[in-house]
Amino acid sequence: MANKKLEEFVIRLSEDAKLMESYVENPKAVMRGAGLDETDIKTILKGETKEINKLLGSDMECYITGIITLMKK
Amino acid sequence: MLKGQFVAVSTGMNLAGHISKISRSYIEQADVVYCLMPHSLGEVWIHTLNSNVKSLQPFYAKGKHRMQSYEEMIDAMLQDVRMGKKVCGAFYGHAGVFAYVPRMAVKQAVKEGFRAHMEPGVSAEACLYADLAIDPGESGIQGYEASQFLFYNQELNNSAYAIMWQIGLVGEYTAKQFETKKEWVEIFVSHLKKWYPLSHNVILYEAAVLPIETFRAETVALKDLPDAELNPKTTLVIPPSRSLQANQDVLDMFGISEQQIAAR
Numbered sequence: 001m002a003n004k005k006l007e008e009f010v011i012r013l014s015e016d017a018k019l020m021e022s023y024v025e026n027p028k029a030v031m032r033g034a035g036l037d038e039t040d041i042k043t044i045l046k047g048e049t050k051e052i053n054k055l056l057g058s059d060m061e062c063y064i065t066g067i068i069t070l071m072k073k
Numbered sequence: 074m075l076k077g078q079f080v081a082v083s084t085g086m087n088l089a090g091h092i093s094k095i096s097r098s099y100i101e102q103a104d105v106v107y108c109l110m111p112h113s114l115g116e117v118w119i120h121t122l123n124s125n126v127k128s129l130q131p132f133y134a135k136g137k138h139r140m141q142s143y144e145e146m147i148d149a150m151l152q153d154v155r156m157g158k159k160v161c162g163a164f165y166g167h168a169g170v171f172a173y174v175p176r177m178a179v180k181q182a183v184k185e186g187f188r189a190h191m192e193p194g195v196s197a198e199a200c201l202y203a204d205l206a207i208d209p210g211e212s213g214i215q216g217y218e219a220s221q222f223l224f225y226n227q228e229l230n231n232s233a234y235a236i237m238w239q240i241g242l243v244g245e246y247t248a249k250q251f252e253t254k255k256e257w258v259e260i261f262v263s264h265l266k267k268w269y270p271l272s273h274n275v276i277l278y279e280a281a282v283l284p285i286e287t288f289r290a291e292t293v294a295l296k297d298l299p300d301a302e303l304n305p306k307t308t309l310v311i312p313p314s315r316s317l318q319a320n321q322d323v324l325d326m327f328g329i330s331e332q333q334i335a336a337r
Contacts, residue, residue, distance in 0.1 A: 014088035014284040
């Protein structure tokens with residue numbers, strides 16, 4: 001199930017310089033201030049991509065290479 | 074000009090933070106948005122801008138030729154254009170860099186008499202310059218798709234930076250898989266011996282796609298590349314192995330010495 005609060009926080013973090021500055025300075029406090037669960041905060045602070053993706057409801061593998069031309073025409 | 078239209082917009086690499094105002098506006102005002110994002114949260118974000126969003130990810134499948142996936146994506150988007158809709162294709166990074174689907178979709182739409190264009194954006198290459206503090210103006214830069222470089226007679230200038238895109242797919246000649254093999258990376262390394270010593274340090278780079286991630290910048294010796302962790306996001310950056318050499322013939326034509334060239 002999607003973690004709406006976390007999704008909204010991460011999206012906001014990507015476009016709000018002031019929030020990002022505060023996050024860089026004290027990530028735990030900023031995430032607590034945003035009302036994130038303690039378990040979510042711990043996972044994010046660990047920085048393990050797979051676990052973070054699980055939290056964000058994204059277990060699927062995104063094929064990000066797909067728009068790239070591989071060979072000469 | 075027919076009624077439908079297509080715009081390929083570039084969303085940048087890092088979720089919502091890199092997109093231009095005009096690209097965001099095209100997404101907001103489209104009748105339908107097709108998107109290809111490097112993370113599912115990217116799709117969630119696009120949904121906050123427009124309620125009618127369709128992901129292009131389902132067109133991919135392991136074992137399916139990527140060109141077939143591309144053609145199906147283009148066809149899906151153009152079907153809506155032909156129905157007179159304002160269609161926006163939202164592509165991560167720069168929609169026109171190492172990209173087939175957005176470029177061909179624009180070309181096909183124009184060919185059929187529709188208005189279509191592309192909006193530029195922040196590419197992985199742009200992020201690389203910022204994250205690794207490399208200025209391409211310092212000694213020059215060259216970039217190749219790693220497999221294409223391997224399979225065709227390309228040359229390298231080892232006094233400039235070299236960027237090898239899709240190193241995590243190097244040698245994958247079928248266009249049906251999404252990974253390389255250790256033996257293919259070994260062939261790639263062996264090929265690079267023509268220009269670099271095996272002890273030469275190279276950088277494995279991956280741009281961050283979420284603001285809670287950090288970019289990857291891992292330095293390894295060229296000989297250790299086959300054992301390094303490579304994935305579809307990884308880019309290989311090869312720093313110069315020798316300094317710039319003055320072109321004495323040209324300096325003679327100018328009647329100057331190397332010392333007279335303005336120093337940086």
